[in-house]
Amino acid sequence: MTVSTIDNDPSDPRSLHERIAADLRDEIMSGDLAPGAKLPSTAQLKARFDASNATIQKALQVLKDERLVIGRAGAAVTVREHRQRTMHPAAFMAPAGAGEPYRWLTEAAKHGTQAHSTLLDVAEVRPPADVSAALNLAESETALLRHQVLSIDREPVELVKSYYPMAIVQGTVITDKRKIKGGTPTLLAELGHPPRLSVDRVSARVPTQEQYQALNLPSDLPVLRTLRVVYSDEQRPIEVTVMVKAGHLYELQYEFTPE
Incomplete structure (x- = not known):
């Protein structure tokens, strides 16, 4: 020290x-x-x-x-015990097996914690500019938003907004305001759009009013914002998710294999 x-x-x-x-x-x-x-x-x-x-x-x-x-x-x-948590984003990407819960929940359970997801909203919206660009949407095009907050041991830890092209999800259960068994990666795979590649852009930002309140932050310490783009076959973007975590409580761990 x-x-x-x-x-x-x-x-x-x-x-x-x-x-x-x-x-x-x-x-x-x-x-x-x-x-x-x-x-x-x-x-x-x-x-x-x-x-x-x-x-x-x-x-x-x-x-x-x-x-x-x-x-x-x-x-x-x-x-305090277990205050800093290391998140492994790659562990959450593969579709869950038949009858299994969303991988974020199962990964949290491996560390002896109780995880819970609360679905806040499902709506057709005009996404933010960076999300629209990642989905290759025209300026006037809409996307489906699934908005949720993730909690560990009853403490809010992550605010999640996932966006999907309407051409892919229109008429499917993804548009319903209810949880999807196994998570959206499993359902997208069943619809013929298996996730093949995920690209993360991580930045530190001052929390917005919404983030401050939803995550019960104690001050305007930076949050970790991850913009994740998920691609399927032929490099088609099928999902863009904006994930926000309290920057003083979490770190992200990525593993790479030298080429």
Whole structure:
């Protein structure tokens, strides 16, 4: 763990307690402060950061609000168990087997957590510009939106908006406002559009009002936004999904094989 003080740096306009919280947050997410570990004492943090007791308490409150640590006044502050989750996007792409639930749910269960998806809306809409471009839609064309929020252990973790070309899904159960057994990859495969390739574009953004509320975020910390384009045979785009996660609680892991 790096031990250093935070100087008054004009290039960093954040208040001192925000900068202290940022350093501790990084140590939590990198594993230097592991789940269940005690944070240094207030006295140690005061010496390390050359800060007052009030400033240290404000920094710790930020981390408590972000659900990264737990503790009460006069008691040791500890890192919450299982706070940072590593997501493996490639594990969710293959269609589920016959009678199996959506792969996101089964993957979460492997880690000892209870996952749940809540379908918020199903509607024909004009998608955002980047989604329309990815689906090769004309400016006036619509797509089907399936909007849901995913939760782990009753905590909202991901806001998901999936878009489908109307030419593919019109008249199918994908347009119904109900969950699809096995998820849409299974149904698309049954309709003759098996997923062959997925391309992700990941960016960090300040949360929108909708994202802030849906994910119960504690502040305007960046969210991880993934724009995923799924292609079927002949490189036809069949699904574009925008997935948003709390950036301070999740990381994405991709695996590559050298060519």
